[in-house]
Every structure is written in structure tokens, then in C-alpha cells.
Amino acid sequence: MNEKQNQKSKRTTMTISxxxxxxxxxxxxxxxxxxxxxxxxxxSALDLKITETSVLVMVEANPGMKQSDIGRALGIKSANMAPLVAVLSDRGLIRKKPLDGRSQGLHLSEEGKKVVKKIWENINANEEWLARSLDKDSFDSLKKTLNNIWL
Amino acid sequence: MNEKQNQKSKRTTMTISxxxxxxxxxxxxxxxxxxxxxxxxxxSALDLKITETSVLVMVEANPGMKQSDIGRALGIKSANMAPLVAVLSDRGLIRKKPLDGRSQGLHLSEEGKKVVKKIWENINANEEWLARSLDKDSFDSLKKTLNNIWL
DNA sequence: TATTGTTATACTCTATAACTATA
DNA sequence: TATAGTTATAGAGTATAACAATA
Structure with a gap:
């Protein structure tokens, strides 16, 4: 009898505002x-953080781009880009090629290209999850609303 | 003479994708x-973090509520609520009153009530900032879309 | 047994400051 | 002088594990 009301709190149905x-x-x-x-x-299955995946995706779309430009586009400070790029380079996912004495262009390695494919699978699955949570119309309007406003 | 194209990069107008x-x-x-x-x-002018302000707002709206309930409502784990509540209590913004042997109800102090007023001023200013960034229709539809979906 | 609250600890992301080297 | 990159460090938020005391 009226078991639902007792699911959360025992005595008073103290509603939270x-x-x-x-x-x-x-x-x-x-x-x-x-x-x-x-x-x-x-x-996590790829042992990658979100910021790392965002850099890999940018390098794929802009081969040879400087890390300073990538950082600017993603809103990541250069002080935080340095260790981030170092990790990806140490893991052999990206390669640095000198553009001049101080800046280096970033490129995906063969291994990096394989990893980015899996990254996109996850990204697409995440977008689908968002779409499921939001219904199609809300999803589209949200995307349009937020697009190019922030940054 | 096409000065706009030269604003960002000097030589090539290397467009970022x-x-x-x-x-x-x-x-x-x-x-x-x-x-x-x-x-x-x-x-920052109030020397408060976002999570701290969210707890204070909840205590204002639900005087006497347990911190475990507030944490649940805000999605803050009990392990993180403990030091958070301790800071607010040490600063004299909230008071703990024992409900039973293990749980305590939280209440705003007089000082806490004054602070919450200023918190709401900031929150309202932030919502207006969001509304300015988004235009009225998008703001309303966004709010409706996100409401009660997450958590 | 489940809940309340706590301590310790670690991780992710972001921020500032100070620095070297190069354009 | 401005830019590219680096190192060190700190703060905010969140996460897990382990625990004591109480319902």
C-alpha cells in the first residue's frame, strides 16, 4: 500500500527545493x-584524456600546424599544451617537424591515424547519446544556438 | 588595401579547420x-567558490536539510561535501544543528543570509550575461531543453 | 545492514609566473 | 618587441578507498 512514497525517505516526504x-x-x-x-x-579504453583527443583531432584536420595555433583554436594555454603534446609525442601518436628555429609543425604518425579513427567512433557515439537524451529537434537547435558564440 | 586579412597571420592566411x-x-x-x-x-569578490555558493543557496531554500541530501541534489559526493561544509561552518556562514546522533541539519547564520543575497545578485547578473550572449528566444529554449534531463 | 559523515589521496583541467630562444 | 615553447606550481572540481559512528 503506497510503497512508492516510501522509496526515498522513511518518515516525512520532505520535498527538496x-x-x-x-x-x-x-x-x-x-x-x-x-x-x-x-x-x-x-x-579511457584508448588511455586518452579529452584534451589529448581534441589535440589529435585538430592535428588530423590541420597537418603541420603549430601547437600554438592549435592551442589558440581549442582555448588551451601554451603552458598546458607543452606537457600535453609531449605525452602524445612520447607515445608515438604525433611527430614534430621544425618549421623554423622556434616552432614545429605537428603531424599524425601512422599509429596516431589509427587512434584518431577510434576517437571519432567515440565522439560520434557521444553525439548520438546526446541526441538520444535531447530529442532531435532540441539537439539541432542547441547546436545552432551554441555554435560560434563561445570562444 | 585588405588590412583585415593581415590581422592574424602575417604571411599565409593559413585557415584553421x-x-x-x-x-x-x-x-x-x-x-x-x-x-x-x-x-x-x-x-571571487565574496571569496567563495561555485560549489560553496551552490550549497549556501540550497541551505537558504531548505533550512534544516542534511548535507547528505544537499549533496545528492547537487551531485556532490559526500567525501567532497565534508570539507566544503566545514569551510562554510568555520567562516560562520552556516550552523549545524543535530537531527539525530549522526546527521545534522544545516541553517544559514545571519551573516550567511547577507552573503546569499549577494550570491543571488551575481547569479542573476550571470543569467543576464548568458541571455545577452544568446538572445532571448535561444535562452528560453535552451533552458527548457536542458531542464530536468541531466542528473 | 544501510546511512551519515569524515579523512586521505589522486586525477583532470585550468591558471599564473618566470624563463629560454628565436622572429 | 613579440612570439614559440617550456617548467614549476597552484587551485577548483571530482573520484575512489577506507573508516567510525549511528539508524
Missing amino acids: NPLENLLGYHLRRASAAMISQLSQGF | NPLENLLGYHLRRASAAMISQLSQGF
Whole structure:
């Protein structure tokens, strides 16, 4: 008899009020966190972090590009790009070719190209997960709304 | 004489391709980061972190609520709630009142009530900043879309 | 047994400051 | 002078593991 009401709290059905639920910023933060958690889980099989995958995808799309340009495009500071690129280079996923005395162009290795294919599989699966969570119309309108506003 | 083309790169107008721009997940992450940066800046004047302000707002809306319930509502793990609540308590913004032998209800102090007013000023300013960035229709549809989906 | 709260610890991402070397 | 890249370090948020005390 009325078992549902007793599922969470035993005595009083003390309802929780969350004023943050009315805020767009709050939902933006929660939605982003949920998405990142989902995406990271997929990338863990490749032993890659999200920032690392974003750099690999950029190198694939812009072979020979300097890491400073990639960092600017992704909003990653040069101080954080340095160790990030070092890891990818040490793992043999990217190669550095000198452009001049101070800057080096980044290229994918053969191994890197294989890895990027798997990265895209995960990215596409994540977008589908988002689409499932949002329904098609909301997904499209959200993408259009957010596109080219931030950065 | 075509000065605009020379604003960014000197020699070649090497256009950067960013395939991530087509992804909703990417924009969600960037938008959330931009919003958090904006909001944190406002809270720094109060010497409060975003997670701390979210707890204070919840205590204001639910006086006497246990920290475990607040953590659940906000998606903050109990291991992270403990030091968070301790800081707010040490600063005299909240008070703990024992509910039973193991749980304690949280309440705002007078000082805490004053601080929450300023928190709301910052939150409202942030929402207005978001609305300005997005235009009214997109803002409303975004809020409706994200509402009650995540968590 | 499950819940409340705590401590310790580690990881990801981001930020600033200071620095070297090159254009 | 400005840019490319690096190192060191700190902070904010989140995660797991292990634990004591209580319901």
C-alpha cells in the first residue's frame, strides 16, 4: 500500500527545493559534466584524456600546424599544451617537424591515424547519446544556438 | 588595401579547420567553461567558490536539510561535501544543528543570509550575461531543453 | 545492514609566473 | 618587441578507498 512514497525517505516526504533548477547556467554546467563523464569513459579504453583527443583531432584536420595555433583554436594555454603534446609525442601518436628555429609543425604518425579513427567512433557515439537524451529537434537547435558564440 | 586579412597571420592566411565545431558536446563544454569563468569572477569578490555558493543557496531554500541530501541534489559526493561544509561552518556562514546522533541539519547564520543575497545578485547578473550572449528566444529554449534531463 | 559523515589521496583541467630562444 | 615553447606550481572540481559512528 503506497510503497512508492516510501522509496526515498522513511518518515516525512520532505520535498527538496532546488532554486538552481531555474537557471540556465546551472543546467549548462550539469549537462556539460554529464557529457564529459560519458565521453571520458569511452576514451579511457584508448588511455586518452579529452584534451589529448581534441589535440589529435585538430592535428588530423590541420597537418603541420603549430601547437600554438592549435592551442589558440581549442582555448588551451601554451603552458598546458607543452606537457600535453609531449605525452602524445612520447607515445608515438604525433611527430614534430621544425618549421623554423622556434616552432614545429605537428603531424599524425601512422599509429596516431589509427587512434584518431577510434576517437571519432567515440565522439560520434557521444553525439548520438546526446541526441538520444535531447530529442532531435532540441539537439539541432542547441547546436545552432551554441555554435560560434563561445570562444 | 585588405588590412583585415593581415590581422592574424602575417604571411599565409593559413585557415584553421576545427572539426569539433560541428559537435554539440564540444560547444556544451566550451559554453559551460565560459559561463563558469564568468560566474567565478563574480564570486571571487565574496571569496567563495561555485560549489560553496551552490550549497549556501540550497541551505537558504531548505533550512534544516542534511548535507547528505544537499549533496545528492547537487551531485556532490559526500567525501567532497565534508570539507566544503566545514569551510562554510568555520567562516560562520552556516550552523549545524543535530537531527539525530549522526546527521545534522544545516541553517544559514545571519551573516550567511547577507552573503546569499549577494550570491543571488551575481547569479542573476550571470543569467543576464548568458541571455545577452544568446538572445532571448535561444535562452528560453535552451533552458527548457536542458531542464530536468541531466542528473 | 544501510546511512551519515569524515579523512586521505589522486586525477583532470585550468591558471599564473618566470624563463629560454628565436622572429 | 613579440612570439614559440617550456617548467614549476597552484587551485577548483571530482573520484575512489577506507573508516567510525549511528539508524
